[in-house]
Amino acid sequence: MRNNIGKYAATIGWPVLVTTLILLAWEISVRMLGIRSIILPPPSAVLETMAHRHDLLLTHLWPSLYLTVLGFLLSVIGGIFVAVLITYSAIVRKGFYPVIVVSQVIPKISIAPLFIVWFGTGTMPSLLLAFLVAFFPMTINAAMGFESIDEDIHRMARTFMGSRWQIFWKIRMPNAMPYIFGGMKISITLAIIGVIVSEFVASQEGIGYLIKLAGGLLDTPPLWDHRGRGKLGGLLAATTRGRRGRRRMMRCS
Amino acid sequence: MRSAVASSAPARALGRARDDGAAIVSIAALKKTFGDLEAIRHLSFDVGDGEFLSVLGPSGCGKSTLLMMVAGLIDPTAGEIRIQGAKVTGPRREIGVVFQSPVLLPWRTVLQNVLFPIELLKLPRPHYRRRAMELLRMAKIDEFAGVLPRQLSGGMRQRVAICRALVHDPNILLMDEPFSALDAITRDEMAVELQRIWQVNRKTVIFVTHSIREAAFLSDRVVVMGRRPATIIDELAIELPRPRPIAVTEDETFNRLVRHLRKAIEASHAE
Ligand SMILES: Nc1ncnc2c1ncn2[C@@H]1O[C@H](COP(=O)(O)OP(=O)(O)OP(=O)(O)O)[C@@H](O)[C@H]1O
Ligand SMILES: [Mg+2]
Numbered sequence: 366m367r368n369n370i371g372k373y374a375a376t377i378g379w380p381v382l383v384t385t386l387i388l389l390a391w392e393i394s395v396r397m398l399g400i401r402s403i404i405l406p407p408p409s410a411v412l413e414t415m416a417h418r419h420d421l422l423l424t425h426l427w428p429s430l431y432l433t434v435l436g437f438l439l440s441v442i443g444g445i446f447v448a449v450l451i452t453y454s455a456i457v458r459k460g461f462y463p464v465i466v467v468s469q470v471i472p473k474i475s476i477a478p479l480f481i482v483w484f485g486t487g488t489m490p491s492l493l494l495a496f497l498v499a500f501f502p503m504t505i506n507a508a509m510g511f512e513s514i515d516e517d518i519h520r521m522a523r524t525f526m527g528s529r530w531q532i533f534w535k536i537r538m539p540n541a542m543p544y545i546f547g548g549m550k551i552s553i554t555l556a557i558i559g560v561i562v563s564e565f566v567a568s569q570e571g572i573g574y575l576i577k578l579a580g581g582l583l584d585t586p587p588l589w590d591h592r593g594r595g596k597l598g599g600l601l602a603a604t605t606r607g608r609r610g611r612r613r614m615m616r617c618s
Numbered sequence: 619m620r621s622a623v624a625s626s627a628p629a630r631a632l633g634r635a636r637d638d639g640a641a642i643v644s645i646a647a648l649k650k651t652f653g654d655l656e657a658i659r660h661l662s663f664d665v666g667d668g669e670f671l672s673v674l675g676p677s678g679c680g681k682s683t684l685l686m687m688v689a690g691l692i693d694p695t696a697g698e699i700r701i702q703g704a705k706v707t708g709p710r711r712e713i714g715v716v717f718q719s720p721v722l723l724p725w726r727t728v729l730q731n732v733l734f735p736i737e738l739l740k741l742p743r744p745h746y747r748r749r750a751m752e753l754l755r756m757a758k759i760d761e762f763a764g765v766l767p768r769q770l771s772g773g774m775r776q777r778v779a780i781c782r783a784l785v786h787d788p789n790i791l792l793m794d795e796p797f798s799a800l801d802a803i804t805r806d807e808m809a810v811e812l813q814r815i816w817q818v819n820r821k822t823v824i825f826v827t828h829s830i831r832e833a834a835f836l837s838d839r840v841v842v843m844g845r846r847p848a849t850i851i852d853e854l855a856i857e858l859p860r861p862r863p864i865a866v867t868e869d870e871t872f873n874r875l876v877r878h879l880r881k882a883i884e885a886s887h888a889e
Contacts, residue, residue: 515721517717517718517719517721518721518723520686520691520715520717520721521715521717521721522734522738523691523709524689524690524691524709524713524714524715525709525734525735525738525739525786526709526710526711526738526739527738528738531737531738535734535737535738536723539723539725540725542725
């Protein structure tokens with residue numbers, strides 16, 4: 366029990382410590398070197414802006430957050446679905462899978478303007494882009510998890526007359542769990558990038574929009590603030606996912 | 619009846635089931651080719667009800683292939699396998715298989731692994747849970763029922779695999795070199811354990827191995843397969859009293875049997 370609390374404190378403690386040290390070094394170097402706020406504002410200035418304009422920030426945070434989560438969830442569902450198709454359909458595996466892989470050389474961010482042409486400047490382009498960038502690692506990971514089954518395990522299940530359905534739910538799915546959570550970790554961070562970039566290109570709201578706006582006004586502290594938030598949000602999301610993923614995995618076993 | 623110790627049956631009678639007990643598994647003119655590769659040319663033998671039969675042969679002669687066909691996992695190219703008179707066309711309930719490696723599911727505890735066939739076969743869980751615990755007790759690993767496989771030693775894992783193969787109470791147990799991944803000491807130990815489990819459960823066992831001593835120690839009868847393309851080249855009844863202690867392997871009678879089997883295998887190499 367005490368050991369558990371200790372471990373928990375360590376998982377929280379170390380990242381907090383490192384972050385604090387980085388921020389401190391940043392603050393000190395900005396002050397000592399006399400760097401102008403417009404080039405690189407110190408964290409204290411960023412925090413001040415955060416506190417000062419929190420209502421503005423919050424109103425723009427929600428749409429971004431909402432689209433990120435939605436795009437992420439869609440990518441998880443879609444990725445697992447396509448992975449199942451890859452596992453069970455020779456046509457998808459041999460025909461579509463290589464195409465999906467090769468298509469990844471296209472920087473998906475460059476499609477953002479196209480989406481805006483198609484769907485206008487509303488939430489749709491952001492959602493689509495978030496989904497699109499998050500979808501790939503989900504698919505690849507889940508497919509890997511479904512397929513990396515030892516041939517002997519498959520045989521063993523067949524000697525006990527396991528059906529395809531049973532083999533999927535009792536072997537492939539639990540086997541894929543760690544892979545799926547690994548994919549989720551990557552996907553959530555990509556979804557955030559997708560949303561912010563899309564808002565950056567064309568949108569009337571969201572963190573990406575604020576970044577562009579502040580950048581245009583040469584108002585660096587808020588700009589840094591959003592970056593910080595984007596980053597912080599990403600970090601937060603990754604760690605909670607990771608922890609929950611691990612817990613989920615333990616429950617599965 | 620054959621003479622008490624060792625007698626090689628005349629060539630045309632090779633493979634008949636021992637005694638007059640009805641054959642539970644009968645293999646007739648079995649042939650298996652993989653593309654151009656002829657793995658098994660011609661195999662015919664019967665296995666009697668409750669008999670412990672070893673199939674002894676050099677590596678790569680098609681022993682696993684033979685077991686997979688008996689298990690209904692792959693189809694023979696020609697010939698047929700009958701179990702209790704019915705032709706084998708796919709996996710069957712009355713068969714349990716132990717593979718060369720334990721193939722346990724790493725995310726399931728020992729007990730959950732042993733109960734895995736029960737889930738797949740949709741049998742009543744409470745009843746078989748009790749049976750699973752009994753099997754684990756018999757295999758002396760009941761105290762590890764709640765533990766994950768990675769926390770077990772190789773020998774313990776293979777015991778779990780044996781319990782899993784027995785849990786749904788199959789008539790026939792197929793074992794494909796189940797101890798080949800274990801060290802020599804554990805291997806002897808496991809052979810003694812297996813004999814004990816077999817004496818309690820009295821299944822028909824087809825035990826594949828390339829260890830001559832293991833085959834001689836465990837079996838009622840040993841069928842010797844030659845090099846690929848495989849045929850049966852010899853057969854030997856082992857009529858040593860049971861339970862056989864591991865010390866039996868130092869007896870002259872036992873060693874005579876081992877020599878006989880070795881000669882048969884060497885003769886097939888010389889050809
Ligand atoms: N699916 C397959 N496709 C092609 N060839 C195969 C296949 N399975 C087995 N073989 C070949 O058939 C022969 C017999 O293989 P098998 O695994 O039955 O041998 P074995 O007697 O079990 O050997 P070992 O003692 O090393 O396990 C080998 O030459 C092997 O290469
Ligand atoms: Mg083999």
